[in-house]
Amino acid sequence: MLFTKPLEQLTADDIRRFAARFRENIRVEYKSTFDQSVRRKLPAIVASFANTYGGVLVIGIRAEGGVPERDPRGIALDDHEPRLTVENICRENIYPELMPEVAVIPGDDVDHAFLIVSVDESPFAPHAIENSRKVYVRTGDSQNPYDLADLEMLSRLLRRREGIRARWLEFVSESEALAQKIGHVTLTPFVDLTVGPAHAAHKLASREEIYALLRQVHLDPRYQLHRGIVLRHPAGAFVSRPEPEGTFVNLGEYGLTFWRHVLSDWDPGRIDGFGNRVPSGGQLYPFWWLVAPVYRALLLTCEFTRAIHFLGQLQIRAQLVNCSNKAFTLATENRSPLEVTPVVTVVDLVPALAYAESDDLPSSVPELCAELLYQLRWPFGAERAHAVDEVQSIVASYLQKLGARF
16 A cells, blocks of 8 residues: 555645655656546556556646656546546456445545545456557656556466455355354254355455444344354354354455345144144255345345445345255245155256346345345246246245344
């Protein structure tokens, strides 16, 4: 980081000291306006910083020959939301998606300001622009500050991505091992959800922040974790709620959430000659009871991303485990035995995958619930599978019963 304090704490004097110290180089660039010409160049500038060593673009300072002017005062920004404009330009024109840190720093003169765009070196480079066809890197030349990458540079950038999938796998393996150590081992069906940044590149939360958040949410009745306990581990903390319907939740420093929920069975019983319900001894798992744990896991993701100020694409991975040859019911209510038809699947693990933008949360949670449940329901039963709109209707009904509010 080139600045010695967070961007939101910078002042006009800090910008002037920065300009006195740094001329344009491989990590610094200045622009004197925020007109359409600069906006068109913005994707290439931001992507080239991310593809090389990171850097800072300061808008509001003239730089002749790469040397910034003395005593800059900032410029009048005709855009009422320049920060949002930068974010939208980057979101729509850089692939994979890249979101820089942006701040507007008031100048000394009325209605004048500096626009700061800070970009970290990206481990999921190369980032391309212009319909994913051009990849720029920094050269350090003030006359030509960025240029197209050659094959050797592209190869180096692609190697950065290798650790991202490994980071997800390590977090899931760590979570599964912790769950096993505290006794969350079962042969009955359970659902696992792992949610977090699609490109888990940087640590976003400290273990202290994770512990504080879990202490807060485990007492919130919406999560049904109040009978559980919060325990610490070297990288953060987790919540364990005992059987029946055991739940295990782990949060990671890279913004990842792991939620495991063990399904409870339901015995519809039979009606004897006196009209009494008699247990049948058979295990039957109501499939649509999955709506509640999926919803709660996504709700926790909303809390987590908001707490760590994450902005970007989220990946949601779900899997239903130990379901082979188990009897499930697709009935949407606790009906009598005559109305309950068991369904089975021959696969032991059913996966589901979805993506979402963090700034679309929490309004997109019902839609995400329906998408995941549609995928998890697909292998069950030999009759016609539920259509997407049918699943959406069922999920909406269950969320209404849960009193789901965002």
